[in-house]
Amino acid sequence: MTVTLFVPCLMDAVYPAAAMGMVTLLERLGHRIDFPEELACCGQPPFNAGHWAEAREMARPVLKRLAGAEVVVIGSGSCGAMLKVFYRELFAGEPEEAMAAEVAGKVWEFSSFLVDRLGVTDVGARFARRVTFHDGCHGLRELRIKSAPRVLLGNVRDLELVEMSEAVETCCGFGGTFATKHAAVSTAMGEVKCAAAVASGAEVVVSNDASCLMHLRGLLVRQGVPLQTLHLAEVLVQS
Amino acid sequence: MSATPAGTFREESGRLAGDLEHRRRIASAMGKYETARGPRQGAFLSWELGRQALADTKWEAVNRLDEHLERFEKEATARGTQVHWCRDAAEARDAIVGIIRRVGARRIVKSKVMTSEEIHLNSLLESLGFSVVESDLGEYIQQLKDEPPYHFVFPCMHLSREEISGLFHDKLGTAEEHDPEALTMIARRVLREKYVEADIGITGANFVVAETGMISITENEGNARLTAALPRVMISLVGIEKVVPRLGDLALFLPMLATAGTGQPLTCYNTFYGGPRQPGEADGPEEWHVILLDNHRTELLADPEQRDALHCIRCGACLNVCPVFRAIGGLSYGTTYQGPVGSVITPHLRGLQDWKHLSGASSLCGACTDTCPVKIDLHHHLLHNRRNAARERGGVERWVWKAFSFVMRRPFLYRMGMRVARLMRPLHAALLEGGMLDPVRAWTMSRELPELAEETFRERWKRRG
Secondary structure, three states: OEEEEEOOHHHHHOOHHHHHHHHHHHHHOOOEEEOOOOOOOOOHHHHHHOOHHHHHHHHHHHHHHHOOOOEEEEOOHHHHHHHHHHHHHHOOOOOOHHHHHHHHOOEEEHHHHHHHHOOOOOOOOEOOOEEEEEOOHHHHHHOOOOHHHHHHHHOOEOOEEOOOOOOOOOOOOOOOOHHHHOHHHHHHHHHHHHHHHHHOOOOEEEEOOHHHHHHHHHHHHHHOOOOEEEEHHHHHOOO | OOOOHHHHHHHHHHHHHOOHHHHHHHHHHHHHHHHHHHHHHHOOOOHHHHHHHHHHHHHHHHHOHHHHHHHHHHHHHHOOOEEEEEOOHHHHHHHHHHHHHHOOOOEEEEOOOHHHHHOOHHHHHHHOOOEEEEOOHHHHHHHHHOOOOOOOOOOOOOOOHHHHHHHHHHHHOOOOOOOHHHHHHHHHHHHHHHHHHOOEEEEOOOEEEOOOOEEEEEEOOOHHHHHHHOOOEEEEEEEHHHEEOOHHHHHHHHHHHHHHHHOOOOOOEEEEEOOOOOOOOOOOOOEEEEEEEOOOHHHHHOOOOOHHHHHOOOOOHHHHHOHHHHHHOOHHHOOOOOHHHHHHHHHHHHOHHHHHHHHHOOOOOOHHHHHOOOOOOHHHHHHHHHHHHHHHOOHHHHHHHHHHHHHHOOHHHHHHHHHHHHHHHHHHHHHOOOOOOOOOHHHHOOOOOOOOOOOOHHHHHHHHO
């Protein structure tokens, strides 16, 4: 099928390898990639800040472009939740209401697309590291994705998946503009998550959310902790 | 200290987020809560179905609030209870002071009443020369400390036993004592006398039962029973949202409240109060007054989007799981109700523009919504408060988002922005990073900036052809 790939700004600029990994894996599975270059942001930042008129302005071209897609795949749970859950609320009572509902039905977070839509649980990767997984809150609680990334990681050769024993489903503290508006609080939350990741004994923290990874990496590097951060797609293309 | 609620919140939350000892204490207390709660929740046939059942009952209660309250009044009045309808804090204060004056009371003992914090009852009564004593152990400690409750279920959870011992030593003249049981016995000795001396007992209520005209109080210490039983006049100050249609509803509410709130199967004492002393009865108060307090709750009722916030049974579970609460503690909020539910309802109770900052102080992780036993859509309501506040008053921020939107919708400008960012990055790192002039200092104070890739995905894609 033709997979329309939504690559938001953060993946574009900071995690291009993850986006490239998604392309590689999906093409390897025989799908054609459609990449709308002009769509750089789903509008979540103004939406979360409460500025819904501006969010709608940003979301409208996204909706129009994605309405013609067969399926839409996205590598970040938070942008995925915006497209799949919050567009419907954002456009409730607007002319685009029906379109938002239609697009919502086509949007998939990357790991969930592989496992739940395509039924692919083993992508043939090999990665000899001890890995722990961080659930981004939007993926976990808005999209209810918990098992798909773990199933995929569980089938990576030589990879040892260890769960955190504390703060398992706890937020990394990023929260978009919250991270700078309430920097001290956000940092305190992130420290709890980093400590849990370190205590798990993992060498790598993997997530399916680019913004969480950016936050965790920012904290870990500053703390001088040798714990690597990788996007799920970056792990799944290892061989 | 900044004078505005937002300024105070900013200072206090920032200070406490950096206080590692404070964070350790809260994490330890909440860890114990989680350990206790897990198996209790698992003992329900289906916790999820239970949540849905509670939410359904609350919808029924709140959507016909007027009818249920009138039914309560009718049933309660038939047994000699006096019901007072109070629109706001001033009316409730007047009603309570009126009763106290009429019966010539001097001494007042209270069990846990969060609504009385809402209407600032203690300071009013003390200013009028009455003696007021809190009988819930945690509330009593906070009263001695002259500090509001830290957490609306665990009022003094932030204090160590050494601190409590020191407080008792200073205020009551008792010897230093670090054994929790011995400390409890000190408070018990003091409080027993207060119950006997008191002319009036003031309680809250966990539930108001329309069908039977009763209130239900849930507690672990027995202090509410003594507060209700010994003084000759009893006053119960309750928010109007506490109503449930039927007594049978409590069969599920009581265990779920206990499990969600404290990890108990049931709290130690669950008591129904059905009226003052009836003819031929040997004990109980001579008069019982129920104050039904609105205090802006009907404004929440009028908001179809956030009406479910009136489902709240004040179990405190959303505070217990909230990573923000764990970072900043309860006093930072400056509200009667702390944590996620407090951040949702306080803007409705006390003014959106003054309290919108609480809705902003969240990563919107949604742990609160998942744990709420009555299924309040808490974290989405934080979003709704943000939207309502920005709609009313967009401020400078609106223009920032307009500019952001303008750039992000134009691929040329977006590409330019990315290039500029990449060019500026080494300059920023060399000259500004972490310094006072750093425009992204809020980030770089505690975190490294992300590394921008040599080539964006869009550039790679183009090159690939």
